[in-house]
Amino acid sequence: MxxxxxxxxxxxxHDDLEVGEIIDCTTCGAExxxxxxxxxxxxxxxxxxxxxxx
Amino acid sequence: xxVGILYSRIRxxxxxxxxxxxDRDHEVTKIDVRKQTFDISEAPAAFADLDIVVDRCLATSxxxxxxxxxxxxxxxxxxxxxxxxxCADKVKxxxxxxxxxxxxxxxxxxxxxxxxxxxxxxxxxxxxxxxVVGSWGRLMAKIDSESAAEAILEHKATLGHYEHKVFxxxxxxxxxxxxxxxxxxxxxxxxxxxxxxxxxxxxxxxxAETDVFEPDEEALELVERASDAVGGGxxxxxxxxxxxxxxxxxxxxxxxxxxxxxxxETDIAGTVVDWLEEKAKAADPDLxxxx
Numbered sequence: 149m150x151x152x153x154x155x156x157x158x159x160x161x162h163d164d165l166e167v168g169e170i171i172d173c174t175t176c177g178a179e180x181x182x183x184x185x186x187x188x189x190x191x192x193x194x195x196x197x198x199x200x201x202x
Numbered sequence: 203x204x205v206g207i208l209y210s211r212i213r214x215x216x217x218x219x220x221x222x223x224x225d226r227d228h229e230v231t232k233i234d235v236r237k238q239t240f241d242i243s244e245a246p247a248a249f250a251d252l253d254i255v256v257d258r259c260l261a262t263s264x265x266x267x268x269x270x271x272x273x274x275x276x277x278x279x280x281x282x283x284x285x286x287x288x289c290a291d292k293v294k295x296x297x298x299x300x301x302x303x304x305x306x307x308x309x310x311x312x313x314x315x316x317x318x319x320x321x322x323x324x325x326x327x328x329x330x331x332x333x334v335v336g337s338w339g340r341l342m343a344k345i346d347s348e349s350a351a352e353a354i355l356e357h358k359a360t361l362g363h364y365e366h367k368v369f370x371x372x373x374x375x376x377x378x379x380x381x382x383x384x385x386x387x388x389x390x391x392x393x394x395x396x397x398x399x400x401x402x403x404x405x406x407x408x409x410a411e412t413d414v415f416e417p418d419e420e421a422l423e424l425v426e427r428a429s430d431a432v433g434g435g436x437x438x439x440x441x442x443x444x445x446x447x448x449x450x451x452x453x454x455x456x457x458x459x460x461x462x463x464x465x466x467e468t469d470i471a472g473t474v475v476d477w478l479e480e481k482a483k484a485a486d487p488d489l490x491x492x493x
Binding site: 164166167168169170182193197199 | 209210211212213216217220221232234260261262263335336
């Protein structure tokens, strides 16, 4: 468990967390990026840019 | 082997690959492209021990530059810059498919609203307008009428980045409510799925339903030819069914496979890593690629 940087709600995290992964806050819907795993640290994820995609 | 994973976001696709590589005891170096600087003459020290790099950059621009740097440093990178360059741009993609004789939808490109309008009128309605760069079905427009065409062209010309002033116009293919994605390595299919939707855009990212697709001989041949046309690699080849057989509308170079992984029984990450081991071994025959 850690806190959403956007709304402060608790965000539950799964075991195989990876740095660079994006987690959705189920309370406010914010996209959060995992910047550290030990302990887990979340930041607001960067905005989607036009040239992002497969 | 030491596998570099070049990324700016870790999606489920990257997690599947990371997990498979670690299960096989390969060393994995995650390279966040946002934290990296690339010198034109000298490779960063962090790259010294890499046997192969997998480009999983979400941003096309980053993918295009980074692959050039890795090739300049003499580090094998998949997919190659050539492949990324062709697949990242719908115009280059279409030209490569056409040149290779792979059936692909009729396409025209125009640089002004006036000539784009002429191209649209030539196709008749409906036809399709797509951005030259971008994916997940974003900013695609099915144009049903002259007034819609005028409005969309005006918006793109006024509000868009300069790339939105390259008007990529395509015939509307009457597909049977579904399209096909085949994941392949150097033209050899790993797995395929059909993506069905009531909406004309059938991308998995747009919520299309997925099911297994077993390629027939015609599809197998087209997948191989489309892959060759763009320089090979780990690719997602998108096909549509028409009355005259398949048409290949796009080849994707940093292909997402999580939807496919859920739709089929095949061990996708395992097969991709088998292929990575082969690629690394081909680049360095002395390399020990199994634990």
